[in-house]
Amino acid sequence: MKDVREALMVGRNSQGKLVRRPISPHLQVYKPQMSSVSSIFHRITGVALGLGTLLLTLWLVCAASGDGAFSIIQAFLSSWIGLIILFGFTAALFYHFCNGIRHLAWDAGKGFELPAMHNSGRIVFAATAILTVGFWAVGLYIW
Amino acid sequence: MSNLNADPSIHIRRSELGRARGLGAAKSGLHHWWAQRVTAIALLPLSLYFVLSVLMLKGASHAGMVSFMAEPWNAVLYLCLIAALFYHLSLGLQTVIEDYVHKDSTRLATMLAVKGLIVFCALAAAVSVLKLAL
Numbered sequence: 001m002k003d004v005r006e007a008l009m010v011g012r013n014s015q016g017k018l019v020r021r022p023i024s025p026h027l028q029v030y031k032p033q034m035s036s037v038s039s040i041f042h043r044i045t046g047v048a049l050g051l052g053t054l055l056l057t058l059w060l061v062c063a064a065s066g067d068g069a070f071s072i073i074q075a076f077l078s079s080w081i082g083l084i085i086l087f088g089f090t091a092a093l094f095y096h097f098c099n100g101i102r103h104l105a106w107d108a109g110k111g112f113e114l115p116a117m118h119n120s121g122r123i124v125f126a127a128t129a130i131l132t133v134g135f136w137a138v139g140l141y142i143w
Numbered sequence: 144m145s146n147l148n149a150d151p152s153i154h155i156r157r158s159e160l161g162r163a164r165g166l167g168a169a170k171s172g173l174h175h176w177w178a179q180r181v182t183a184i185a186l187l188p189l190s191l192y193f194v195l196s197v198l199m200l201k202g203a204s205h206a207g208m209v210s211f212m213a214e215p216w217n218a219v220l221y222l223c224l225i226a227a228l229f230y231h232l233s234l235g236l237q238t239v240i241e242d243y244v245h246k247d248s249t250r251l252a253t254m255l256a257v258k259g260l261i262v263f264c265a266l267a268a269a270v271s272v273l274k275l276a277l
Contacts, residue, residue, distance in 0.1 A: 008160065043239060046232075046235045046236075046239075047235075047236070047239060049232070050232050050235070050236055053228060053229070053232055053264065054264060056268065057264040057267055057268045057271075060221075060267075060268045060271035060272060060275075061267050061268070061271045063205065063208045063209075063212075063271060063275055064270070064271035064272075064274040064275055066205065067205040070204075070205040070208060071204075071205065074202065074203070078202060090194070093190060093194070097186075097187070097190055097191075100183050100186075100187075101187070103183075104180065104183060104184065107180060135194065135198070138198060139198055139201055
Protein backbone atom coordinates (compact mmCIF):
# COMPACT_ATOMS: atom_id res chain seq x y z
CA MET A 1 0.00 0.00 0.00
CA LYS A 2 1.61 3.20 -1.16
CA ASP A 3 -0.99 5.72 -0.10
CA VAL A 4 -2.99 5.71 3.16
CA ARG A 5 -6.08 6.61 1.13
CA GLU A 6 -6.01 3.10 -0.34
CA ALA A 7 -7.18 1.77 3.04
CA LEU A 8 -10.51 3.41 2.26
CA MET A 9 -10.74 1.55 -1.06
CA VAL A 10 -10.99 -1.93 0.53
CA GLY A 11 -14.39 -3.55 0.82
CA ARG A 12 -15.97 -7.00 1.03
CA ASN A 13 -17.82 -8.67 -1.82
CA SER A 14 -21.03 -10.72 -1.35
CA GLN A 15 -18.95 -13.80 -0.38
CA GLY A 16 -17.22 -11.77 2.34
CA LYS A 17 -13.87 -11.75 0.53
CA LEU A 18 -11.75 -8.61 0.80
CA VAL A 19 -11.67 -6.77 -2.55
CA ARG A 20 -10.53 -3.42 -3.88
CA ARG A 21 -13.55 -1.17 -4.40
CA PRO A 22 -14.10 -0.07 -8.00
CA ILE A 23 -13.11 3.51 -8.68
CA SER A 24 -15.94 5.67 -9.96
CA PRO A 25 -16.77 6.65 -12.67
CA HIS A 26 -16.59 3.23 -14.27
CA LEU A 27 -17.07 4.47 -17.82
CA GLN A 28 -16.87 1.07 -19.54
CA VAL A 29 -19.84 -0.39 -17.60
CA TYR A 30 -22.10 2.63 -17.19
CA LYS A 31 -24.75 3.33 -19.80
CA PRO A 32 -24.40 6.91 -21.13
CA GLN A 33 -27.02 9.08 -19.41
CA MET A 34 -27.98 12.74 -19.57
CA SER A 35 -26.18 13.43 -16.29
CA SER A 36 -22.87 11.82 -17.26
CA VAL A 37 -22.90 12.84 -20.93
CA SER A 38 -23.71 16.51 -20.28
CA SER A 39 -21.05 16.56 -17.55
CA ILE A 40 -18.24 15.09 -19.64
CA PHE A 41 -19.18 17.37 -22.56
CA HIS A 42 -18.77 20.35 -20.24
CA ARG A 43 -15.22 19.23 -19.51
CA ILE A 44 -14.38 18.34 -23.12
CA THR A 45 -15.69 21.68 -24.41
CA GLY A 46 -13.83 23.45 -21.59
CA VAL A 47 -10.51 21.93 -22.66
CA ALA A 48 -11.36 22.60 -26.34
CA LEU A 49 -12.08 26.24 -25.49
CA GLY A 50 -8.65 26.35 -23.85
CA LEU A 51 -7.20 25.51 -27.27
CA GLY A 52 -9.55 28.11 -28.80
CA THR A 53 -8.11 30.65 -26.38
CA LEU A 54 -4.67 29.94 -27.85
CA LEU A 55 -6.14 30.81 -31.24
CA LEU A 56 -7.67 34.02 -29.82
CA THR A 57 -4.24 34.96 -28.42
CA LEU A 58 -2.58 34.26 -31.77
CA TRP A 59 -5.22 36.38 -33.56
CA LEU A 60 -4.67 39.35 -31.21
CA VAL A 61 -0.86 39.05 -31.37
CA CYS A 62 -1.01 38.95 -35.20
CA ALA A 63 -3.23 42.04 -35.18
CA ALA A 64 -0.77 43.85 -32.93
CA SER A 65 2.21 42.75 -35.08
CA GLY A 66 0.93 44.51 -38.17
CA ASP A 67 -0.83 44.26 -41.49
CA GLY A 68 1.20 41.33 -42.89
CA ALA A 69 0.68 38.95 -39.96
CA PHE A 70 -2.97 39.94 -39.58
CA SER A 71 -3.82 39.27 -43.23
CA ILE A 72 -2.21 35.81 -42.93
CA ILE A 73 -4.30 34.85 -39.87
CA GLN A 74 -7.48 36.33 -41.38
CA ALA A 75 -6.87 34.36 -44.59
CA PHE A 76 -6.27 31.18 -42.57
CA LEU A 77 -9.44 31.71 -40.51
CA SER A 78 -11.57 32.20 -43.62
CA SER A 79 -10.12 29.10 -45.34
CA TRP A 80 -12.03 25.80 -45.11
CA ILE A 81 -9.83 24.42 -42.35
CA GLY A 82 -10.08 27.73 -40.47
CA LEU A 83 -13.88 27.75 -40.77
CA ILE A 84 -14.09 24.15 -39.49
CA ILE A 85 -11.92 25.11 -36.48
CA LEU A 86 -14.08 28.20 -35.85
CA PHE A 87 -17.24 26.10 -36.15
CA GLY A 88 -15.93 23.75 -33.45
CA PHE A 89 -14.92 26.78 -31.38
CA THR A 90 -18.41 28.34 -31.53
CA ALA A 91 -20.20 25.02 -30.85
CA ALA A 92 -17.96 24.40 -27.81
CA LEU A 93 -18.44 27.98 -26.63
CA PHE A 94 -22.24 27.87 -26.86
CA TYR A 95 -22.39 24.45 -25.14
CA HIS A 96 -20.11 25.53 -22.30
CA PHE A 97 -22.08 28.80 -22.02
CA CYS A 98 -25.49 27.08 -21.78
CA ASN A 99 -24.36 24.22 -19.56
CA GLY A 100 -22.49 26.76 -17.41
CA ILE A 101 -25.81 28.50 -16.73
CA ARG A 102 -27.18 25.06 -15.76
CA HIS A 103 -24.27 24.61 -13.33
CA LEU A 104 -24.86 28.07 -11.83
CA ALA A 105 -28.52 27.14 -11.29
CA TRP A 106 -27.41 23.98 -9.47
CA ASP A 107 -25.04 26.10 -7.37
CA ALA A 108 -28.09 28.16 -6.38
CA GLY A 109 -29.76 24.89 -5.32
CA LYS A 110 -32.22 24.76 -8.20
CA GLY A 111 -33.06 21.98 -10.68
CA PHE A 112 -31.58 18.96 -8.88
CA GLU A 113 -34.63 16.68 -9.34
CA LEU A 114 -34.12 14.04 -12.04
CA PRO A 115 -36.91 15.24 -14.39
CA ALA A 116 -35.67 18.85 -14.09
CA MET A 117 -32.08 17.73 -14.71
CA HIS A 118 -33.08 15.72 -17.81
CA ASN A 119 -35.13 18.61 -19.08
CA SER A 120 -32.42 21.24 -18.59
CA GLY A 121 -29.94 18.88 -20.26
CA ARG A 122 -32.13 18.58 -23.34
CA ILE A 123 -32.60 22.36 -23.38
CA VAL A 124 -28.81 22.84 -23.25
CA PHE A 125 -28.22 20.54 -26.26
CA ALA A 126 -31.06 22.16 -28.22
CA ALA A 127 -29.92 25.70 -27.35
CA THR A 128 -26.35 24.85 -28.38
CA ALA A 129 -27.57 23.67 -31.78
CA ILE A 130 -29.82 26.71 -32.28
CA LEU A 131 -27.17 29.24 -31.20
CA THR A 132 -24.44 27.60 -33.29
CA VAL A 133 -26.57 27.37 -36.43
CA GLY A 134 -27.91 30.89 -35.78
CA PHE A 135 -24.41 32.33 -35.39
CA TRP A 136 -23.24 30.78 -38.67
CA ALA A 137 -26.39 31.76 -40.52
CA VAL A 138 -25.87 35.36 -39.44
CA GLY A 139 -22.10 35.24 -40.06
CA LEU A 140 -22.24 33.64 -43.49
CA TYR A 141 -25.41 35.02 -45.05
CA ILE A 142 -26.78 38.07 -43.27
CA TRP A 143 -24.01 40.18 -41.73
CA MET B 144 -30.95 28.25 19.60
CA SER B 145 -32.97 26.37 17.04
CA ASN B 146 -34.39 22.88 17.49
CA LEU B 147 -31.91 20.93 19.65
CA ASN B 148 -33.38 17.57 18.64
CA ALA B 149 -32.59 18.15 14.98
CA ASP B 150 -29.93 15.96 13.39
CA PRO B 151 -26.70 17.95 13.86
CA SER B 152 -25.08 16.42 10.77
CA ILE B 153 -27.25 18.45 8.43
CA HIS B 154 -25.87 21.67 9.90
CA ILE B 155 -22.24 20.64 9.38
CA ARG B 156 -21.44 20.36 5.69
CA ARG B 157 -18.50 17.96 5.78
CA SER B 158 -17.84 14.78 3.86
CA GLU B 159 -17.70 11.43 5.67
CA LEU B 160 -13.98 11.24 4.92
CA GLY B 161 -13.44 14.77 6.21
CA ARG B 162 -15.28 13.92 9.43
CA ALA B 163 -13.29 10.70 9.90
CA ARG B 164 -9.95 12.41 9.40
CA GLY B 165 -10.96 15.37 11.56
CA LEU B 166 -8.31 17.62 10.06
CA GLY B 167 -10.59 20.60 9.54
CA ALA B 168 -10.70 22.80 6.47
CA ALA B 169 -7.57 23.51 4.45
CA LYS B 170 -8.83 27.14 4.22
CA SER B 171 -8.28 27.48 0.48
CA GLY B 172 -10.87 25.04 -0.88
CA LEU B 173 -13.65 27.58 -1.21
CA HIS B 174 -11.50 30.13 -3.01
CA HIS B 175 -11.06 27.97 -6.11
CA TRP B 176 -14.79 27.16 -6.20
CA TRP B 177 -15.86 30.75 -5.66
CA ALA B 178 -13.40 32.26 -8.14
CA GLN B 179 -14.60 29.77 -10.77
CA ARG B 180 -18.21 30.91 -10.23
CA VAL B 181 -17.35 34.62 -10.20
CA THR B 182 -15.40 34.36 -13.46
CA ALA B 183 -18.19 32.20 -14.95
CA ILE B 184 -20.77 34.89 -14.17
CA ALA B 185 -18.47 37.59 -15.59
CA LEU B 186 -18.00 35.51 -18.73
CA LEU B 187 -21.75 35.26 -19.43
CA PRO B 188 -22.02 38.83 -20.83
CA LEU B 189 -18.36 39.00 -21.90
CA SER B 190 -18.53 35.87 -24.08
CA LEU B 191 -21.71 37.16 -25.75
CA TYR B 192 -19.85 40.43 -26.43
CA PHE B 193 -16.91 38.39 -27.80
CA VAL B 194 -19.20 36.45 -30.15
CA LEU B 195 -20.70 39.73 -31.42
CA SER B 196 -17.25 41.28 -31.85
CA VAL B 197 -16.14 38.26 -33.90
CA LEU B 198 -19.16 38.77 -36.19
CA MET B 199 -18.28 42.47 -36.52
CA LEU B 200 -14.63 41.72 -37.27
CA LYS B 201 -15.38 38.91 -39.73
CA GLY B 202 -12.96 39.37 -42.63
CA ALA B 203 -11.80 42.72 -41.23
CA SER B 204 -8.69 44.40 -42.61
CA HIS B 205 -5.86 45.42 -40.30
CA ALA B 206 -7.16 49.01 -40.40
CA GLY B 207 -10.61 47.76 -39.40
CA MET B 208 -9.15 45.86 -36.44
CA VAL B 209 -7.14 48.91 -35.35
CA SER B 210 -10.15 51.23 -35.49
CA PHE B 211 -12.23 48.64 -33.57
CA MET B 212 -9.70 48.41 -30.72
CA ALA B 213 -9.12 52.19 -30.79
CA GLU B 214 -12.63 52.46 -29.39
CA PRO B 215 -12.00 52.51 -25.59
CA TRP B 216 -15.08 50.39 -24.77
CA ASN B 217 -13.93 47.64 -27.06
CA ALA B 218 -10.40 47.64 -25.66
CA VAL B 219 -11.67 47.64 -22.06
CA LEU B 220 -14.21 44.88 -22.72
CA TYR B 221 -11.50 42.82 -24.44
CA LEU B 222 -9.21 43.31 -21.43
CA CYS B 223 -12.04 42.25 -19.09
CA LEU B 224 -12.66 39.22 -21.31
CA ILE B 225 -8.98 38.28 -21.28
CA ALA B 226 -8.77 38.59 -17.46
CA ALA B 227 -11.92 36.55 -16.73
CA LEU B 228 -11.31 34.01 -19.52
CA PHE B 229 -7.72 33.14 -18.63
CA TYR B 230 -8.47 33.03 -14.89
CA HIS B 231 -11.47 30.72 -15.53
CA LEU B 232 -9.35 28.59 -17.91
CA SER B 233 -6.58 28.29 -15.33
CA LEU B 234 -9.03 27.11 -12.63
CA GLY B 235 -10.73 24.65 -14.97
CA LEU B 236 -7.55 23.10 -16.36
CA GLN B 237 -6.18 22.83 -12.80
CA THR B 238 -9.18 20.63 -11.90
CA VAL B 239 -8.73 18.51 -15.03
CA ILE B 240 -5.02 17.99 -14.30
CA GLU B 241 -5.73 17.14 -10.65
CA ASP B 242 -8.28 14.54 -11.77
CA TYR B 243 -6.28 12.76 -14.45
CA VAL B 244 -2.57 13.17 -13.69
CA HIS B 245 -1.92 10.89 -10.72
CA LYS B 246 1.86 10.83 -10.31
CA ASP B 247 2.90 13.72 -8.04
CA SER B 248 5.97 14.80 -10.01
CA THR B 249 4.17 14.64 -13.39
CA ARG B 250 1.19 16.49 -11.95
CA LEU B 251 3.38 19.30 -10.59
CA ALA B 252 5.29 19.57 -13.88
CA THR B 253 2.06 19.62 -15.94
CA MET B 254 0.48 22.17 -13.63
CA LEU B 255 3.49 24.51 -13.80
CA ALA B 256 3.70 24.19 -17.60
CA VAL B 257 -0.03 24.82 -18.14
CA LYS B 258 -0.26 27.71 -15.66
CA GLY B 259 2.90 29.24 -17.07
CA LEU B 260 1.53 29.02 -20.61
CA ILE B 261 -1.75 30.59 -19.46
CA VAL B 262 0.02 33.57 -17.82
CA PHE B 263 2.19 33.99 -20.95
CA CYS B 264 -0.82 33.92 -23.31
CA ALA B 265 -2.90 36.21 -21.07
CA LEU B 266 -0.11 38.81 -21.05
CA ALA B 267 0.49 38.43 -24.80
CA ALA B 268 -3.23 38.94 -25.50
CA ALA B 269 -3.54 41.92 -23.13
CA VAL B 270 -0.42 43.64 -24.46
CA SER B 271 -1.66 43.12 -28.03
CA VAL B 272 -5.01 44.74 -27.21
CA LEU B 273 -3.23 47.66 -25.50
CA LYS B 274 -0.85 48.08 -28.46
CA LEU B 275 -3.81 48.21 -30.87
CA ALA B 276 -5.78 50.53 -28.59
CA LEU B 277 -3.09 53.06 -27.65
